[in-house]
Amino acid sequence: MAKIDDFNSGDNAGTGVYQVTQFHDNKRRGERCSSALGYLIPNLDRPNLTVLTGAKAHKILFEGKRAVGVRFAQNGKLQEVQASKEVVLSGGAFASPHLLQLSGVGRPEDIQQYGIDMVHELPGVGQNLQDHLDFILAYKSKDKDVLGLGAAGTVKMAKEIASYRKDGSGMIASPLAESGSFFKTSEEVDRPDVQTHFVISIVDNHARKLHMGYGYSCHVCVLRPHSRGQVFLQSADPEAAPGIDPKFLSDERDLQTMVRGAQKLRATLNSPAMDKYRHKELFMEGEVSDEEMAEHIRQRADTVYHPVGTCKMGVDDMAVVDPQLRVHGLQNLRVADASIIPNLVSGNTNAPSIMIGEKLSDMLKQSQGAA
Ligand SMILES: Cc1cc2nc3c(=O)[nH]c(=O)nc-3n(C[C@H](O)[C@H](O)[C@H](O)COP(=O)(O)OP(=O)(O)OC[C@H]3O[C@@H](n4cnc5c(N)ncnc54)[C@H](O)[C@@H]3O)c2cc1C
Structure with missing residues (x-):
């Protein structure tokens, strides 16, 4: 060899x-240099960055088909943040589809049985787990x-x-x-x-x-x-783990x-x-x-801990996000993490996930006219 x-x-x-x-x-x-150590920690004093730790996103807030914010729990208290531009999910291949499902985005048969109102039917959410x-x-x-x-x-x-x-x-x-x-x-x-x-x-x-x-x-x-x-709801409680098969x-x-x-x-x-x-x-x-x-x-x-594919990028019926990582059929909502990888890469997934974050930041800057 x-x-x-x-x-x-x-x-x-x-x-x-x-x-x-x-x-x-x-x-x-x-x-070991995590993405938090590499990207976040050196930039904590930026005026346009607020990091909340110990906060768990429970639901994406929508007005019609437009994402307008996120509800989250911190120290046992529910709070909401409004998005002035866009909401970007990066919870990883298990949590991003889970949060979409908790928010009423996905397959009706996965969501409605838990009493959650549908916001948008999208058959690929949580599917295609590799x-x-x-x-x-x-x-x-x-x-x-x-x-x-x-x-x-x-x-x-x-x-x-x-x-x-x-x-x-x-x-x-x-x-x-x-x-x-x-x-x-x-x-x-x-x-x-x-x-x-x-x-x-x-x-x-x-x-x-x-x-x-x-x-x-x-x-x-x-x-x-x-x-x-697949990744699927087991409860409407956002603190409950999703099913992972x-x-x-x-x-x-x-x-x-x-x-x-x-x-x-x-x-x-x-x-x-x-x-x-x-x-x-x-x-x-x-x-x-x-x-x-x-x-x-x-x-x-x-x-070996390389899950991907549950919010896959593409233009077919099972794609969850488009090539600009915007969730199909919804406005102001993107996903940027390993879940968007349509087919598992032939190697480790950490560097490709970091690349996805880098690529999204370029696309956001481009679409919002920043330098
Ligand atoms: C034990 C282990 C070892 C690994 N070793 C390697 C390796 O050696 N090399 C390699 O290339 N890859 C490795 N990987 C894989 C690599 O870590 C992943 O591919 C990569 O981290 C995926 O990035 P991500 O951004 O998609 O998700 P993650 O890195 O999982 O980031 C998701 C983040 O979202 C947060 N989150 C989730 N849900 C919520 C919520 N509801 N509200 C708020 N925050 C939330 C999580 O806490 C997490 O910080 C390993 C993974 C594991 C688990």
Whole structure:
């Protein structure tokens, strides 16, 4: 497999170290840079910005088909803000469609049963949910130069913490999923259809289940899944969570891709090149047939946290927003977050989501005549 120095240079087929959103300056070196830290915090003193924390949007306020504000709860108190120009939703792939549904925008059959008045029928709201189905292979390691639980690493970890506190360097600054690869699981596809993330720790059930000792894991995810799920109301109470059904593996092709991807990844991790690191494989051992691998996948595969598509951008009947991210059929309302991505990107979703915010700010400035 080719070694890749820059996964964003064009052809991503190969393996390498990931580029991540992490601070490199002296003040916060090693710390992960969220979009709040990157965009909001440095601009808090702008006169045209007010940030309310601990506030939860409950409803978009409409006059006819025009969005005019938002009702929200803060510290147990309901409040309203009026929009002088537009309302922009950016609650993410679960919360943006949920807020539209709570506000009477979506499929009547999803909304009216909760006693919510319809404002606008839009069949795509909450539909088309896509996520990267992810499966993990994990190993106990002979090498203790990874993150783990055990006496041997305690002294080392104390040093690592000191080093991180001093200048943001060392293992604590690791993004954990440090490296990975993109590869084709079959010659029938024209570009990589799976991605891997190599993690310097044992990951079991999203790291909810801890293992004593030291080890490493490798995720494999299906880049362009065919399965489609949905986000739906379960209550008219805005504080209640929406229903989320990713419908993983509802399309058999995703299972086949994952089986091929997991088998190829496992062959690499069990190859002689890894002998000096590998102590014991967790979850499976010996020869594993495709049928057995499929059963492992059904039992353990899960999300790698890349949901998109539930307010998809487009011009077809199932599109929720148009190419300027305006909600179809309504005025003064846009959505700008991962929910507008019509088809899941073949890679991680954080940078594309930030790009969507950047693009929307350009479009807003353009449409409102600002510099
Ligand atoms: C555990 C985890 C790890 C991840 N790791 C990576 C990674 O390593 N690399 C990568 O590329 N991607 C990663 N992702 C995915 C990435 O974080 C998302 O793709 C990205 O954040 C999506 O951006 P967004 O703006 O659509 O939604 P979000 O980032 O989820 O932002 C939505 C915001 O809206 C707020 N909100 C929601 N509902 C309401 C409401 N009713 N009222 C007010 N505010 C509300 C939320 O609190 C949140 O702050 C990870 C995701 C998770 C969950």
